[in-house]
Amino acid sequence: MINIENLCFSYSRHTVFNNINLNLEAGKIYGLLGQNGVGKTTLLKIIGGFLKLKTGKCEVMGFTPFDRNPKFFEDIFFIPEDFVAPDLVVNKYAKLRGEFYPNYDENKFHKLMTEFDVNGNSKFTKLSFGQQKKALIAFALSANTKLLLMDEPSNGLDIPSKAQLRKVISQASNDQSCIVISTHQVRDLENLIDPIIILDSNGVLLNETIERISNKLKFNFSTKPSQDSLWCENSPGGYINVEKNTDGEESRVNIEALFNTTLSNKELIRNIFNS
Amino acid sequence: MKDNFNINRFGKLIKKELSERVPMMVKVAAILSLILVGFWLTYTIFKNDPVVSASARVIYLYIATFFTVVMGPFNMYKGFNHHKKGLDYISLPASVPEKFFSMIIVSLIVMPLVVFGSILATDTLITIINPSVFNGFIFIDPSFLNFSSSSLADIIILPLFCLLGNLLYRGNKVVKTFLTVAGAYIVFIMIVAFLFLYVFKDQMEAVQGMQLQFKLTVENLSELYKNEVFEGYPAIKITIAVLAVLYNIGFPVGALTGAYYRMKTIQY
Numbered sequence: 001m002i003n004i005e006n007l008c009f010s011y012s013r014h015t016v017f018n019n020i021n022l023n024l025e026a027g028k029i030y031g032l033l034g035q036n037g038v039g040k041t042t043l044l045k046i047i048g049g050f051l052k053l054k055t056g057k058c059e060v061m062g063f064t065p066f067d068r069n070p071k072f073f074e075d076i077f078f079i080p081e082d083f084v085a086p087d088l089v090v091n092k093y094a095k096l097r098g099e100f101y102p103n104y105d106e107n108k109f110h111k112l113m114t115e116f117d118v119n120g121n122s123k124f125t126k127l128s129f130g131q132q133k134k135a136l137i138a139f140a141l142s143a144n145t146k147l148l149l150m151d152e153p154s155n156g157l158d159i160p161s162k163a164q165l166r167k168v169i170s171q172a173s174n175d176q177s178c179i180v181i182s183t184h185q186v187r188d189l190e191n192l193i194d195p196i197i198i199l200d201s202n203g204v205l206l207n208e209t210i211e212r213i214s215n216k217l218k219f220n221f222s223t224k225p226s227q228d229s230l231w232c233e234n235s236p237g238g239y240i241n242v243e244k245n246t247d248g249e250e251s252r253v254n255i256e257a258l259f260n261t262t263l264s265n266k267e268l269i270r271n272i273f274n275s
Numbered sequence: 276m277k278d279n280f281n282i283n284r285f286g287k288l289i290k291k292e293l294s295e296r297v298p299m300m301v302k303v304a305a306i307l308s309l310i311l312v313g314f315w316l317t318y319t320i321f322k323n324d325p326v327v328s329a330s331a332r333v334i335y336l337y338i339a340t341f342f343t344v345v346m347g348p349f350n351m352y353k354g355f356n357h358h359k360k361g362l363d364y365i366s367l368p369a370s371v372p373e374k375f376f377s378m379i380i381v382s383l384i385v386m387p388l389v390v391f392g393s394i395l396a397t398d399t400l401i402t403i404i405n406p407s408v409f410n411g412f413i414f415i416d417p418s419f420l421n422f423s424s425s426s427l428a429d430i431i432i433l434p435l436f437c438l439l440g441n442l443l444y445r446g447n448k449v450v451k452t453f454l455t456v457a458g459a460y461i462v463f464i465m466i467v468a469f470l471f472l473y474v475f476k477d478q479m480e481a482v483q484g485m486q487l488q489f490k491l492t493v494e495n496l497s498e499l500y501k502n503e504v505f506e507g508y509p510a511i512k513i514t515i516a517v518l519a520v521l522y523n524i525g526f527p528v529g530a531l532t533g534a535y536y537r538m539k540t541i542q543y
Contacts, residue, residue, distance in 0.1 A: 050362065050543040068539075069278055073368035084359045088295060096291040100284070100368040 001026045001147065001178045002047060007056035009042060016042050019056070020203040026146070027175040031193025032182040033259055038199045040182040041081065044149045047180070048078040061146060074102055077140040081152040085124030085132045093124065094139045103144035112138035115164055130156040137165065141172045148172070148179045154188040162188045186255040196255065198262050205262050208273055210253050216272050217261070218245040219254045230268065231261035244272060278370060285373045292381045296351055300386050303350065304393035307339045311394055315401050318408055325408045329416035336394050336413060343390040344434040347382035348441035349449055356445055358543050371539045378538075383434055428523040435530035442537040463522070470514055478508045496522055 002024035009017040016039040024030055034040050045051045046058055049065030049072065058065060063072040086093065090113070098104035113120045116134040124132050133156050140148060153169075154162050170192055173179055183189055196213065198206040208216075217230075219242055225232040226241040233240040240254060242261040262269045314335070318325040354360030355378075364374070395414065402409040413419055433456060440452025471479055482504055496519035499505075505512045 045543060048366065050365065052540070052542055068365070068371060070281070070284065070368045070370045070373075071278060073366055076366075078362065078366055080359060080362055082359055084354070084357070084363075086295070086363065087298075092294070096294055097367065099287050099291070 001061055002180075003057070003059045004047075005057040007046070007058055008054045009039070009046060009051065010054060017203065022197070022204055022207065024178055024180065026178045027173070028195060029169065029173050029179040029181065029193050031186070031189060031196045031255070032180055032199065033184075033186065033196060033255070034182075034199035035263070038201055040199060041151050043199070044078065044151055044180065044182055047147075048076060048149055049073070050078070074100065075146040076149070077143050077145045077147075078149045079133075079136055079140050079151060079153055081155060083133055083136050085127075085136075087123060087125050089121060089123050090118070090127070090135045091120040093135075094120070094142070097139070098143070101143040101145065105142050105144060108144075109138055109142035112141060112168060115168065116161060130158060130161065133157065134161060137168070141168055144177075146177050148177065150179065150181045152183055152185070153181060154183065154185045166192050186259070190255055193255075196258065198259060200263065200266070202266075205266055206258075206269060206273065212273070213253050213258060214245075214250045215248070216245055217253075217258070218243045218247075218249065219251045219257055230265050231257060233257055233260065280370060280372050284369050285377065288367075288369045288373050288377045289380065292377050293385065296381060296386075299350060300389045303343060303386070304390045307343070307390055308393045308397040310339070311335065311397050312401070315405070315408060319405065326410050327408060329409075329411040329413045330418045332398055332409065333413050333416050333418045336391065336398070339394055340387050340391045341430065344383055344387045344430075345437050346449075347386045347434065348378070348438045351382040351386065352378055352441060353448070356442055356537075356541055358445075361541075361543055365541070365543065371535070375535050375538050379438070383438065428527065432522075432526050432530070435527050435534070439530045439534040439537065442534050442541065459526075467518060470518075471511075475508075475511050475514070478511055482508070 002022070004020060004022040006019045006021065007017050008015075008019060032040050032043070042051065046053055047060055047065060049060075049068050052066045061072065061075055063069050065072065094109050095106070098106060098109070110120065113135065116131075116138055118127065118131045118135050118138070120135070124135065127135065133153070137150075137153060140150075150169075154165060157165060166189065169179060169181075169189075181189060181193055183193075186193075194210040195208055196206060196210065197204060219240065220226075221235075221238055221240055223238045225239045226243060229241040229243050231240075231242040240257050242254075242257050245251075311332075314327070318327055352364075355364055367374070369377075398409065398413055402412055436456045436459075437452055440455060441448055444451045496515055500512065500515045500519055505515070
């Protein structure tokens with residue numbers, strides 16, 4: 001669905017990406033992780049057709065995003081981290097824009113709005129930031145686009161809404177669609193995102209499914225730090241150890257620990273997953 | 276072709292744009308019409324023998340409409356190139372030409388027409404209610420719809436540059452646009468002055484020796500081209516023709532092309 005080859009991008013003199021390669025397939029919910037400033041939002045904006053790449057190739061569903069073909073936009077929706085809402089009634093916003101999306105489902109929109117407990121007859125400007133974001137997410141999911149790009153979707157949402165968000169995203173996922181979620185709040189979206197992509201300033205450090213991660217790495221909790229661990233993290237009541245999985249026993253992937261392990265053992269992690 | 280322009284999609288876009296921007300149009304039209312009402316009330320209350328001629332009101336009608344045309348892009352599409360606000364519009368499944376034409380129709384045609392109609396209706400109503408103050412309907416005044424083709428070019432250049440400036444600049448759009456237009460105008464005048472004062476110095480001295488009176492301004496380049504005084508000077512005539520084409524066609528087309536290109540290549 002998304003094919004990125006030798007992508008280079010920079011803001012004036014600040015290079016963000018230098019020859020990165022990435023392949024994303026339909027039917028999956030990708031979690032895009034990375035430290036601040038590594039280019040998660042930039043990558044989403046390149047995929048969404050908002051930024052032009054300097055060199056390399058970015059092909060999304062057979063389109064070059066920056067060509068801004070209307071057929072391309074019919075099948076993609078980008079939810080930005082900071083949504084600047086227009087001065088419009090939410091239902092009117094959805095009705096007027098829904099006409100442009102061939103698979104838009106108005107009933108689904110109203111159902112999601114009810115689930116999120118947002119009044120569609122209010123103006124965006126009268127709603128809180130979290131409610132505005134929920135309304136936009138409801139519209140994005142009702143547009144039924146093949147590709148959904150979400151930049152920090154759980155930011156600004158209250159605790160019940162985060163659970164609802166997980167539920168509606170998992171329901172929205174199907175074999176034809178691809179969802180890419182950039183987030184720092186991995187705990188909000190744990191059990192939802194699979195595969196995991198970890199970016200750093202040099203490119204893509206990891207792009208693996210949870211199953212493969214679990215095959216290659218072992219995450220365990222113990223009262224003392226392990227000598228063989230790639231990463232050991234002090235947590236209340238003990239230590240989270242991340243080790244190379246040598247015995248084939250699968251463990252539950254702790255995404256935060258995976259992220260820290262990857263960042264502190266870049267070469268080693270690359271070798272483990274390439275072997 | 277359908278990817279670039281689809282009439283159904285364009286219709287939907289126009290419908291969406293108008294539905295979303297009607298409140299702003301009504302607000303601007305109401306303010307400018309209320310100024311006319313205020314004008315009428317002030318004259319009625321404070322003047323002993325109040326009469327506002329139709330031609331004076333025609334001037335107000337055109338100034339207000341021109342102001343609306345010039346400010347239209349800034350009012351209606353201020354957030355278009357904003358890093359966050361612009362995402363909603365640019366990601367809408369419509370082509371760049373469709374978005375561009377809808378922007379022109381809404382901000383440079385529909386909004387000024389709404390304001391024009393609103394002021395005209397208000398003025399007509401006041402004229403009916405109180406003909407002693409608002410003397411005569413403005414639509415039967417000789418100055419109403421009194422345009423020449425050369426003044427039409429002058430009228431459209433500034434709004435088109437405002438359309439470009441609104442897409443080009445991200446902050447202080449109005450000030451930067453007017454400064455740019457003023458700068459471009461000064462440069463153009465300097466080029467014209469340089470050509471006539473230095474390049475065609477000898478020919479111009481000969482023309483002045485004929486004791487003929489004419490005014491050299493940018494506005495009358497077309498009339499100047501037709502002036503018989505330059506018949507014997509083909510180089511001057513060609514230069515005037517080039518300058519007239521540049522001013523009357525090159526500038527508007529350049530501003531339109533620039534605005535379209537900017538819309539197509541803008542990054543967020």
